[in-house]
Amino acid sequence: MTFMAAKFTPEVLLSAPRRSAALPNPSGTRALYTVSSYSFESHSKTSxxxxxxxxxxxxxLLLEQERISEPTWLSDDDFLYLRGNDEGTTSLLVTRASSHSTGGYILASIDAAVSNIKVKKLANGSFALAFTALASPEGRLVNPGEKKPYSTAKVYSSLFVRHWDTWLTENRSSVWYSALEKRGNKYSLAAKGFVNALAGQDLECPVPPFGGSGDFDIGPAGLVFVSKDPKLCPATYTKTDLYFVPLTTFTESSPPSPKIVTTPGLEGYTNSPTFSHCGQKVAFTRMRNKQYESDKPRLLLLPDISDLGKVEEFYATDDGEGGWDIRPEGAIWSADDASLFVTAEQTARTLIFSLPAKPADAKDLPSVLKSPDGSVGAVRQLADGSSKLLVTSSSLVDNSCFSVVDPSHGTATIISSISKQGKTFGLSRSSCGDITFKGAGDYDVHALVMRPSSFNHSKKYPLAFLIHGGPQGAWGDSWSTRWNPAIFAEQGYVVVCPNPTGSTGYGMALENGIKGQWGGRPYDDLVKCFEYIAENMPYVDIDRAVALGASYGGYMINWIQGHPLGRKFKALVCHDGVYSTLNQWSSEELFFPIHDFEGTIYDNRAGYEKWDPARFVNEWATPQLIIHNELDYRLPITEGLSPFNILQSKGIPSKLLMFPDENHWVLKPENSFVWHREVLGWINKYAGIDQDQDQLAVVESMTKATSI
Known part of the structure; x- marks a missing residue:
């Protein structure tokens, strides 16, 4: 039986092609990108x-094979790419866009899992090449598929024993380099093998668990990379530093020891180092606080790679707060190195800002470049020497858009967009909106709104109230396959996604206001939001409202359960949420509760107890679905089992959904499909939404989850 969706459903969402960022060739005539998709009929993924x-x-279409990734141009026609193999090895292949049918030839076979490949053409015509892979304590490549020990015991004698979804081992990620040269029609390695740039150092790059290609860069003078400070415990400190390894040919068999870039007064996370085209300057970001993961990044310039002690800050102020109240994420250089194009979040969108490349010249705050609707994901220079940019973005109704942005003319021209497919299922900008309301104090709070494609102002629709995680995060006008507002809207809800105290993209005062206030100001803001909806959105049926949240949003669901707002909802959904703040020290990144709860649990137990949802279980009464995953080391499984046991013991309608092979997120398509089935089934039942029985039958036949 083949099910043809008539509207935007979880199957459509999870089966839709997912495109990577577009990478232009040197002349700007073509761009490479990858596409991955999943078939629920064959239960397989294609690349x-x-x-x-x-x-x-x-x-x-150039290539279709299992586990191919990261195509990277070598010339206007030649490109290399990675192919993962069953033995845990990686093949580095070269082919041509104009004659790709053969799949090219193998440039190198690497006995490790390789990722984050980067290439830079050097003055002598060769190419510097770098990638990341695991290294042993001796500095050798590690193949994760190698023979396992007879015992599975793990012994630790210091903090930080596991991270995100992995128990730590002695192996660390490292940056490896080599050089390529072209001889006739073929490329080859200019030297034997690949060199570990971090060998002999107690350093790691990329920074786990989410570091990637943005943690390092290569230029004609060598490579720069970011690494945690090895002298500080990673469980309690966020300090990462920028290092420089001088290289001239990238064939050096013994690289110089990495040299640290000093930034007095700034000791937090360092991110996104980017060489200028001339190779002598580096732009990067750094936070001030070394125990706060969501501090404001400052945009910095290293004017001369030969002087690592001279770093300049953009928009610096005497009080150290900085004059630009925004969080720059990354930067690219203009063709002449005179300007920087910086991406940053602002009012639920990620935008591109333009500013002079010298801090002394940046007297006015950056200007915003015109870009398509939604949020920018990646920015590339369109061509060598070009002033135009190739931009990859997404929105609430478009999972991938490629456009050309011309800063000099203030234009943005869409080249390719998947939104046309979305329109087949009714997705359009007309379904999107927003509201602004007064928060708990003298500040405004913004929320995104999404309506069903069949929306009629004369009708009333139940409310789906989505609470984001973080807590230093935000709902944005961007695509998601995990929490997609359109999925809920197409079930027949008006979806409201508030960005209360703690949210990013609205200035540091709102973001930092959550410190010591987990169940305070954010909760009060959500109450204000609900009241605003009731008073100003007559098409919303608040008597059929449901609320859902994950991570911190899951904490807030548990907090709402014990407070008056919880009685306003017909049902609640908590995904990987905090049940008790007293259990926060079972997490791995302890700097997080130390900052948000204003101290350690033994120095400030009252601060943890004040905002503990478990204190209010006597008030719990609303039906609740709880989802928690075994590999979630950020919030261990007991944070889901405990509230489920409470709900069951109190006789409150409740259900537990657990995935033994997922971490804080549900990423596997089949699991995500079950997640959507259970979540939508739960809220629709209590909101009184009738489901398509034919569709449900298909969903049941496609999933084989164990139900007790």
Missing amino acids: QISVLDITSGQSQ
Whole structure:
């Protein structure tokens, strides 16, 4: 039986092609990107590499194989890419976009899992190449598929024994380099093998668990990378430093020891180092606080790579707070190195800002470049020497958009967008909106709103109230396969996604206001939001409201359960949430509760107890679905089992959904499908929404979850 969706459903969401950022060739005529998709009929994933013609907007499939990724141009036609193999090894292959049918030839076979490949053409015509892979304590490549020990015991004698979803071992990620040269029609390694740039150092790059290619960069003078301070415990400190390894040919068999870049007064996370085109300057970001993961990043410039002690800050102020009240994420250089294009979040969108490349010249706050609706994900220079940019973005109704942005003319031209497929299922900008209301104090709070594609102002729709995680995070005008507002809207809800105290993109005062206030100001803001909806959105049926949240949003669901707002909802959904703040020290990154709860649990137990949802279980009464995963080391499984046991013992309608092979997120398509089935089934039952029985039958046949 084949099910053809008539509207935007979880199956459509999870089966839709997922495109990577577009990478232009040197002349800016074509761009490479990958496409991955999942079939629920064959229960398999496909991986493709395609090329986009920048002028026509037409794409051509180049390769379709298992585990191919990261295509990277070597010339206007030649590109290399990675292919993962069953033995835990990686093949580095080279082919041509114009004659790709053979799949090319193997440049190197690497006895490790490789990722984050980067290439830079050098003055002598060769290419510097770098990638990341695991290294042993001796500095050798590690193949995770190698023979396992007979015992599974793990012994630790210091803090930080596991992270995100992995128990730590002695192996660490490292940056490896080599050089390529072209001889005739083929490329080859200019030296034997690959060199570990961090060998002999107690350093790691990328920074786990989410570090990637943005944690290092290569230029004609060498490579720069970010690493945790090895002298500080990673469980209690966030300090990462920028290092420079001088290299001239990238064939050096013994690299110089990394040299640290000093930034007096700034000791927090360092991110996104980027060489200028001339190779002598580096732009990067750094936070001030070394025990706060969500501090404001400052945009910095290293004017001369030969002087690592001279770093300049953009928009610096005497009080150290900085004059630009925004969080820059990353930067690229203009073709002439005179300007920087910086991405940053602002009012639920990620935008591109333009500013002079010298802090002394940046007297006015950055200007915003025109870009398509939604949020920018990646920015590339369109071509060598070009002033135009190739931008990859997404929105609430478009999971991938490629466009050309011209800063000099203030234009943004869409080349390729998947939104046309979305329109087939009714997705359009007309369904999107927002509201602004007064928060608990003298400040405004913003919320995104999404309505069903069949929306009629004369009708009333139940409310789906979504609470984001973080807590230093935000709902944005961007695509998600985990929490997609359109999925809920197409069930027949008006979806409201508030960004209360603690949210990013609205200035540091609102973001930092959550410190010591987990169940205070954010909860009060959500109450104000609910009241605003009741008073100003007559098409919303608040008597059929449901609320859902994950991570901190899951904490807030548990907090709401014990407070008056919890009685306003027909049902609640808590995904990987905090049941008791007293259990926060079972997590791995202890700097997080130390900051948000204003001290350690033994120095400030009252601060943890004040905002503990478990204190109010006597008030719990609303039906609740709880989802928790075994590999969630950020919030261990007991944080889901405890509230479920409470709900069951009190006789409150409740259900537990657990995935033994997922971490803080549900990423596997089949698991995500079950997640959507259970979540939508739960809220629809209590909101009184009738489900398509034919569709449910298909969903049941496609999933084999154990139900007790």
